Structure formats: structure tokens, C-alpha cells
Amino acid sequence: MLEIDVNKRLRDFSLAVDLDVARGEILMLVGDNGCGKTSLLNLIAGISSPDTGRIVLNGKTLFDSEIKEDVAPEERNIGYVFQSYALFPHMSVYENVAFGLRARRLSAKEIDLMVKDRLDEASLWEIRNAKASSISGGQKQRVALARALIIEPELLLLDEPLAALDVRRQEAMRRELKERLHDCQVPSIIVTHDLRDVSCIGDRACLLERGKIVLSGGPEEVMGWGSNLPSSGNSCSK
Amino acid sequence: MTTIEAVRHFRGIILSKELFRRLRSRAAKAGLALLIFLTISFIALPVVSLFVKSPLDTVLRSLSSPMVVDALRLSLSTAAVSTLIVVILGTPLAYVNARFRYPGKEIADSAIDLPVIMPPAVAGIALLMAFGRMGVLGQHLNAMGISIAFTTLAVIIAQIFVSSPFFIRQARTSFEDVDLSIENAARTLGASRAYTFLHVILPIAFNGLVSGAIMAFARSLGEFGATIMFAGNFQGRTQTMPLAIYTAMQGDLDAALCLAIILVIISFLVIFLVKALSRRVYENAGN
Numbered sequence: 001m002l003e004i005d006v007n008k009r010l011r012d013f014s015l016a017v018d019l020d021v022a023r024g025e026i027l028m029l030v031g032d033n034g035c036g037k038t039s040l041l042n043l044i045a046g047i048s049s050p051d052t053g054r055i056v057l058n059g060k061t062l063f064d065s066e067i068k069e070d071v072a073p074e075e076r077n078i079g080y081v082f083q084s085y086a087l088f089p090h091m092s093v094y095e096n097v098a099f100g101l102r103a104r105r106l107s108a109k110e111i112d113l114m115v116k117d118r119l120d121e122a123s124l125w126e127i128r129n130a131k132a133s134s135i136s137g138g139q140k141q142r143v144a145l146a147r148a149l150i151i152e153p154e155l156l157l158l159d160e161p162l163a164a165l166d167v168r169r170q171e172a173m174r175r176e177l178k179e180r181l182h183d184c185q186v187p188s189i190i191v192t193h194d195l196r197d198v199s200c201i202g203d204r205a206c207l208l209e210r211g212k213i214v215l216s217g218g219p220e221e222v223m224g225w226g227s228n229l230p231s232s233g234n235s236c237s238k
Numbered sequence: 239m240t241t242i243e244a245v246r247h248f249r250g251i252i253l254s255k256e257l258f259r260r261l262r263s264r265a266a267k268a269g270l271a272l273l274i275f276l277t278i279s280f281i282a283l284p285v286v287s288l289f290v291k292s293p294l295d296t297v298l299r300s301l302s303s304p305m306v307v308d309a310l311r312l313s314l315s316t317a318a319v320s321t322l323i324v325v326i327l328g329t330p331l332a333y334v335n336a337r338f339r340y341p342g343k344e345i346a347d348s349a350i351d352l353p354v355i356m357p358p359a360v361a362g363i364a365l366l367m368a369f370g371r372m373g374v375l376g377q378h379l380n381a382m383g384i385s386i387a388f389t390t391l392a393v394i395i396a397q398i399f400v401s402s403p404f405f406i407r408q409a410r411t412s413f414e415d416v417d418l419s420i421e422n423a424a425r426t427l428g429a430s431r432a433y434t435f436l437h438v439i440l441p442i443a444f445n446g447l448v449s450g451a452i453m454a455f456a457r458s459l460g461e462f463g464a465t466i467m468f469a470g471n472f473q474g475r476t477q478t479m480p481l482a483i484y485t486a487m488q489g490d491l492d493a494a495l496c497l498a499i500i501l502v503i504i505s506f507l508v509i510f511l512v513k514a515l516s517r518r519v520y521e522n523a524g525n
Contacts, residue, residue, distance in 0.1 A: 042422075045422075045426050046425075046426075047422045047425070047426070072425075072430075073422070073425040073426050074425050074426070074427075074428045074429055074430055075428075076426070077428070078426055079426070080422075080423065080426040082419045082422070082423055083419075084417070084419055086417065086419040086420045086422070086423035087420075087423075088420060088423075088424070088438055088442075089420075089442065090441045090442050099424070099427055099429070099437075100427035100428050100429075102437075103424075103427060103428040103429040103430075103433055103437075104428050147427065148426075148427075151427060151428060
């Protein structure tokens with residue numbers, strides 16, 4: 001379970017979020033560009049630090065301004081899929097997925113077994129030797145997800161995971177993503193500005209406006225939020 | 239004038255205007271082409287003349303003259319050492335300046351660039367005032383029995399001083415070009431700062447760093463003004479290739495031409511290598 005209660009002064013406004021995400025729950029964070037969605041993910045991942053507050057994951061304090069605790073990002077064990085996927089362009093697909101295990105200094109044999117499994121599961125085995133900079137958008141998304149999942153994270157953060165894909169791919173990826181996330185049974189936060197993502201993938205949705213959560217509810221309630229919502233398309237075909 | 243005549247008349251005017259416009263645009267293009275040709279000729283002529291005025295056999299014969307051999311050996315070894323030192327000291331500095339803000343960063347940036355703008359003679363006298371026998375640091379070193387000015391070490395120090403901005407600037411740009419989210423991704427995957435730097439940032443920026451190092455090496459090879467003032471002109475000890483060219487000009491022009499041609503060829507190689515590397519940097523970035 002993830003418990004967040006943080007404050008952070010951003011350039012134009014203050015981010016102030018109090019939020020819990022249960023184990024296995026997929027929380028959709030919705031909002032317009034620049035409302036603080038990515039900043040919140042960065043605070044949780046430890047890439048930047050809140051001014052005040054607390055972040056606790058499965059009982060372990062990751063950040064606490066009162067006791068001056070701030071765990072480094074590499075020690076938080078959080079899987080983060082960045083908006084641009086942030087694959088390592090100089091490495092192959094295989095090396096990208098293996099990176100987290102190499103950083104943990106696992107043996108070559110263990111790494112090979114685990115990477116093989118992940119690549120097979122994500123249908124990436126065929127392109128394992130391709131340079132990460134040369135594969136398609138959909139493949140990049142799969143590599144980024146496989147790379148984040150292989151470290152067996154205690155929390156998953158996904159920043160606009162489908163935004164870079166064309167509409168037809170998005171549809172297929174939504175279903176795949178939902179299955180994957182439910183399989184790994186950890187709390188997940190997905191940032192999106194597309195309501196189809198909310199209704200197809202999410203268990204719960206929060207609307208973020210200028211750094212504050214203004215609305216919160218089930219994915220079916222989202223359509224009722226009306227004019228507060230960012231512009232988006234139709235609901236998804238299940 | 240009938241209507242038909244009037245139409246013809248106006249069409250004639252329009253046609254001649256069109257013709258005039260075309261001629262004018264052609265003249266402009268021809269003028270521009272001539273200007274470009276003259277500019278390139280101006281730059282190329284001295285280089286071409288160097289080759290025209292240096293018969294191959296005399297150049298090859300001069301290659302074995304002790305002065306040329308000494309200068310070549312000294313230049314290559316000192317430039318290699320100074321480039322190595324510049325890379326070792328400059329890489330962390332370039333990375334910090336690319337990624338972090340700290341008090342006095344603006345001043346640090348200006349100080350880094352200063353040797354590029356500083357006249358070589360000023361650099362030479364400044365180095366003497368710092369490391370010379372009576373210099374700010376030099377007098378203390380001298381008291382300990384260490385003398386720097388007019389030694390091979392002085393040649394290396396002068397080269398480091400003038401060539402470091404070439405590497406540091408290029409390295410900084412290469413580090414800035416590494417997407418911050420790639421660095422962050424490595425951290426969230428469990429890599430420490432050092433592991434991320436060695437396995438992610440350095441390999442991505444590598445070609446840029448190498449091309450910066452090549453430029454610094456070339457600048458070190460060509461260093462003249464600061465060296466002659468701070469290190470002097472002693473064959474085999476401080477007489478690098480540019481100094482040897484200067485000295486040989488007064489007696490053995492063939493030796494001077496031989497050294498000049500070697501330096502020109504190295505310059506061409508540098509341009510070629512740096513261009514090839516920057517193309518690869520572009521491809522590596524996934525563009």
C-alpha cells in the first residue's frame with residue numbers, strides 16, 4: 001500500500017496531494033498538461049523531493065520531512081515507465097531489460113533466465129538484439145514496461161504510457177496493460193489525459209488541477225465529472 | 239489603340255518585367271556564387287600553396303632531420319599527456335556544469351572560456367606570473383626545489399591552459415544532450431549515481447567527448463605563443479612543432495615546410511574525425 005501526503009512548491013502553483021493507493025489497485029491520475037501529474041510521480045520516485053510531507057510504501061518510509069528521511073531513487077524499488085519511455089539508446093532491447101538486474105549485481109545466469117522470461121512474455125524475444133533507438137513506438141512501450149517490471153517493483157508509476165502510440169495500437173495496449181498490472185499485484189499510478197485510458201484500465205480515478213486533487217471516484221463516475229475534464233475521446237470498447 | 243493592341247502591349251510589359259526579374263535573380267545567384275568561391279579560395283590558397291612549394295622528396299628528407307624528429311616527438315607526447323589530463327580533470331567539471339546549479343557557476347563558466355579569448359602572449363605571461371620562479375605559486379615551488387618554467391612540464395601546462403576550454407565546452411554540450419529522463423530511468427531501476435554515469439551517461443556522450451578531446455589535442459599541437467614565453471624554445475625539451483617551424487624559418491625552410499605539412503595533415507584528420515563522430519552522435523540519439 002502506498003500512502004502519500006506531500007507539499008511541493010512548483011513554478012506557478014503548489015502541489016498538495018494526500019492520497020492512498022491499495023495493493024493491486026490501479027489509480028488513474030487525470031488532468032490537463034502542466035497540472036502537476038508528472039511532478040507528483042517524480043516526487044514518489046525520488047527524482048525530486050517534496051518540501052514537506054510523507055511518502056510511505058508498504059510500511060517503509062521513503063520520504064519524511066520531519067525526520068529528514070529521503071530514500072534515494074535507486075533504493076525505492078519503484079518501477080517507473082517514463083512518458084518518452086527513456087530507453088537507453090546505446091543498448092539493445094535485451095540490455096535495456098537486463099539493466100536493473102545488472103545494477104543489482106545478479107549473476108549472469110540469473111539475469112539471462114529472468115530477461116528471457118520477460119522478453120518472451122512481452123513478445124520481444126525476436127527483437128532482443130535490436131538497438132532500442134531503432135524499434136517502433138509500440139515495441140518501445142513494451143520494452144519500457146518489461147524493464148520496469150523485471151525488478152519486481154513494489155509500486156508502478158506510468159506516465160502517459162499510451163500517448164506515443166497510434167489510436168489502433170492504444171486500444172490493444174490498454175487491454176494488455178490492464179492484464180499486466182493486475183498480474184503483478186502492486187499499487188499502480190497511471191498518469192493520463194485520455195479518458196478512454198481511465199475507463200478501460202483504472203480501478204479508481206483522481207482529477208488533478210493546479211496541484212490539487214479536486215475530484216475522485218470510480219472510472220464509471222469520470223464521465224459525470226463533465227466540464228472539469230480534459231478534452232478527450234469516446235469511452236473504450238470492452 | 240484597340241483593345242487587342244492594348245492587351246498585347248500590357249502583356250509585353252508584363253513579359254519584359256518577368257524577364258527582368260528572372261535576369262535579376264540569376265545575376266544575384268551568380269554574384270553569390272562568385273563571393274562563395276572567392277571566400278573559399280582565400281582560405282584554401284595558403285594551404286594549397288604550402289603543398290605546391292614543398293616538393294615531396296625534400297619533405298621526406300627533412301623528416302629525418304634531428305630538429306624535426308625532436309619537435310615531432312615532443313609535440314605528440316606533450317599533446318597526448320595534456321589531452322589526457324584535460325579529459326580527466328575536465329569531464330567531471332563538464333558534467334557538473336551541465337546538470338547542476340551552484341553559487342558562482344556563471345563565474346566558473348567565464349573562467350573556463352577565458353583562455354580561448356585571451357591573447358597567447360598574455361596567457362604566456364600569466365602562466366609565468368603563476369608558475370614562474372618569482373610567480374605566485376612558483377616561488378613556493380622554487381623554495382622546495384621544484385622549477386617549472388622553461389621545462390617540458392611548462393609546455394604541458396601551457397597546452398592544458400589553452401586547450402581545456404575546447405574539451406570542456408564540447409563535453410558539457412554532450413552531457414546536456416543526454417535526456418534527463420534517461421538518467422532518471424537508470425536511477426529508478428536501481429543504479430547509483432556512479433553506475434548511471436559510467437554505464438548510461440558516459441557511453442551516450444562518448445562520441446562527443448572523443449571529438450572534444452581531439453579538438454583539445456589539435457589545439458595543444460598548435461600551441462605557440464604561451465609556450466614560447468613560458469617554456470622557452472629549447473630543442474628536444476620545449477621546442478614543439480610550431481616553435482620548430484618558427485626557428486627553422488630562419489635557416490632551414492625545408493624543415494619548416496615539412497613540419498607545417500605534418501600539422502596541416504593532422505588538422506585535416508581532426509576535421510574529418512570530428513565530423514564523422516558528430517554524425518554518429520546524431521544517430522545515437524535516435525534521430
